[in-house]
Amino acid sequence: MSIASRVAEAARHLVERDYESAMIALCIALDATARKMFPKLATNRDTGKRCTAFVNANLDIITSVGFGGAILAAPGSTLRLKTPGSPGSLTELERIIYETLRCTLLHEASLPDKVRFSEDVFYGERDGHFFIPVAMIYALLLAIIGAPCNSGYHIPEDWVIFVGKEQLSVNALWGKADVIRKCLGISPSGGMQ
Numbered sequence: 326m327s328i329a330s331r332v333a334e335a336a337r338h339l340v341e342r343d344y345e346s347a348m349i350a351l352c353i354a355l356d357a358t359a360r361k362m363f364p365k366l367a368t369n370r371d372t373g374k375r376c377t378a379f380v381n382a383n384l385d386i387i388t389s390v391g392f393g394g395a396i397l398a399a400p401g402s403t404l405r406l407k408t409p410g411s412p413g414s415l416t417e418l419e420r421i422i423y424e425t426l427r428c429t430l431l432h433e434a435s436l437p438d439k440v441r442f443s444e445d446v447f448y449g450e451r452d453g454h455f456f457i458p459v460a461m462i463y464a465l466l467l468a469i470i471g472a473p474c475n476s477g478y479h480i481p482e483d484w485v486i487f488v489g490k491e492q493l494s495v496n497a498l499w500g501k502a503d504v505i506r507k508c509l510g511i512s513p514s515g516g517m518q
Contacts, residue, residue, distance in 0.1 A: 332480060332495070352426065354428060358469050378470075380422050387418070389464070390464035409457065422465070425440065441456055445458065471505040473500050490508075
């Protein structure tokens with residue numbers, strides 16, 4: 326399967342509201358994309374380094390979409406958030422995505438105990454559970470599609486996705502992180518336009 330196949334799989338799961346399966350498919354696409362973006366980190370022991378490097382390189386897209394515009398972190402900056410399942414501790418967003426989401430879903434077949442996806446753009450503890458917004462899945466989807474190393478891909482069913490206020494074809498966005506950033510109102514320097 327290709328990166329495009331995994332993106333299409335994730336999109337189908339998102340439509341079905343099967344968020345864990347969508348995230349699993351995206352984690353596979355994220356790692357494959359990161360392997361292409363960071364060829365010096367292509368060994369199996371470098372998985373964590375390349376995945377966190379990918380998230381860090383796309384922090385502006387991921388935070389803008391994943392937190393509904395409430396947080397915008399520039400690539401290369403550090404954004405520390407509450408750690409799911411560890412009350413009182415803070416962790417970088419890229420480690421949360423890699424360790425809490427990717428590793429537990431792929432190695433344990435589920436999210437950590439009491440960690441859930443929320444359709445609200447809410448990140449944190451509520452009612453005895455820790456919630457991660459579903460918007461974070463869409464954010465990773467956009468970052469993967471927009472990665473320049475993924476230009477030339479295409480999916481058979483051309484899905485549309487809202488980027489900012491614009492409805493765009495997924496197939497028109499492959500490799501075009503600059504277009505995604507422009508639609509989100511993110512300047513090339515990582516700030517808001």
